[in-house]
Amino acid sequence: MYPITIFRSGAPAMEFSQYDVNKLMYITNRPPIVFVEGDGMWLTDNNGKRYLDYLQGWAVNCLGHSPQCIHDALVSQSKKLINPSPAFYNEPSIELAKLLTDNSCFDRVFFANSGAEANEGAFKLARKWGKINKNAAGENRYEIITFDHSFHGRTIAAMSASGKAGWDTIFAPQVPGFSKAILNDIASVEKLITDKTVAVMLEPVQGEGGVIPATREFMQALRALTKKHNILLIVDEVQTGMGRCGTLFAYQLSGIEPDIMTLGKGIGGGVPLAALLAKEEIAVFEAGDQGGTYNGNPVMTAVGSAVAKTLLAPGFLQSVQEKGDYLSKELIKLSDKHGLAGERGEGLLRALKLGRDIGPQIVEIARDLAPVGLLLNSPRPDLLRFMPSLNVTKEELDQMLSMLSNVLDKIGR
Incomplete structure (x- = not known):
């Protein structure tokens, strides 16, 4: 497969040595990543890099990847x-x-x-x-x-x-x-x-x-x-x-x-x-x-x-409530630490209010972290949305919060 470059009105130019992505219709700006494997809260790309995934297909993968x-x-x-x-x-x-x-x-x-x-x-x-x-x-x-x-x-x-x-x-x-x-x-x-x-x-x-x-x-x-x-x-x-x-x-x-x-x-x-x-x-x-x-x-x-x-298994929805409460409290702490505007949501559908239009910048920096990336969503430029799997662990919540805090340190106020 020869490398190809996309040139399209409104689309970024991208090259892939092993994929002819130009056969896909352009509908959105995608980063030069091809995901090949998923397990729970984690995705792996074609280069072997792992990402902690807080999109989960926009709240689709309620039990994570490949349960x-x-x-x-x-x-x-x-x-x-x-x-x-x-x-x-x-x-x-x-x-x-x-x-x-x-x-x-x-x-x-x-x-x-x-x-x-x-x-x-x-x-x-x-x-x-x-x-x-x-x-x-x-x-x-x-x-x-x-x-x-x-x-x-x-x-x-x-x-x-x-x-x-x-x-x-x-x-x-x-x-x-x-x-x-x-x-x-x-x-x-x-x-x-x-x-x-x-x-x-x-x-x-x-x-x-x-x-x-x-x-x-x-x-x-x-x-x-x-x-x-x-x-x-x-x-x-x-x-x-x-x-x-x-x-x-x-x-x-x-x-x-x-x-x-x-x-x-x-x-x-x-x-x-x-x-x-x-x-x-x-x-x-x-x-x-x-x-x-x-x-x-x-x-x-x-x-x-x-x-x-x-x-519907005994205790499952209760655990979602508990983890939602935990994420809410930790996002408030994160907001206070970095001078942001608070959080809101229900259960494990939550948002961090940023107070300024830095959401897309956070998404890009978090994704490009090495050796492990973090996948986040910014439906509006002044906030981040979190949609983890419902069986996300407390350790995975803490890992995301730590990675996000480091990204916010990089951006500064």
Whole structure:
């Protein structure tokens, strides 16, 4: 393989002697690293360098890289049945649906492949329900209130629902029917409700927006407001679900029951799997309304069951809460030591507020540390987001904190 150089508008020039990376479509700026192996909290690149990974696929690898339970599920199920088509039932999807409904307030599950696809299903289900439950004038209800700084995926409708700055123009025109309220401001929600409103949708913690939690009081007030107006409450738990916040689902922290929930990322522990859940009276899809070539794929849902059973094992979620509390306290100490602006989050989804726009600089320096690198994420230039595996050890938390402190020493104030 000859060395190649990428020259592309908006893309950096990169050379790899052993990889023809130019065959991949340019969608983001990637460092000149090719990862070849992962184990728990650790990744190894093509040159043998190891990295302590606090991205974990953006909160995807809830049990770390290549956990044994996922390996066993993939091998076992792939020997038995891979894809009978979603026109038929299969055992793993039935098992996972029962695990999810038995441990939540929901009654029905539709399996998908990505969080964006699950959210698309939620939009469709809400609009279908609004077509059946019309307003006083006999008109369909279809408008969904979402929130500034929210992130619901990269399909056209999911981007339209998102409150990410600039997304209203990239692929304009947007899908109509999404208005934006302010998180933790119940009055901002109430003033957007019209006779066409069918639902309010939010992330219990805005991940991409900067790890901003909805308060318990706001979640409870939102549930009361939606019931008052007979509109649906949808929680997008693509990032917060499956133990990430210390309970199996983040809505449980507020003691409420939503009408619809979406899951992704952690539900598959690294494989492409997502889910749309709804209460019985909301599950109004008819034959042909929803589908997908791979929905409920037995190999993926077998992995999902293995992940769910691990999370539901005695003591596991308690350990997530304890490690989340520990990380929070240690980040506060780190913030005080380096004159930063504090921390926030829930469970093992946390952010360090930097007080100035040094996040990308920290990410680059940490990644290039030798002999061991540190992988961090800066969704906004003034903060870092931490998404370790849920079975991260205290020693790995301490190692990250020490490495990060050294990086901050290098940068200075």
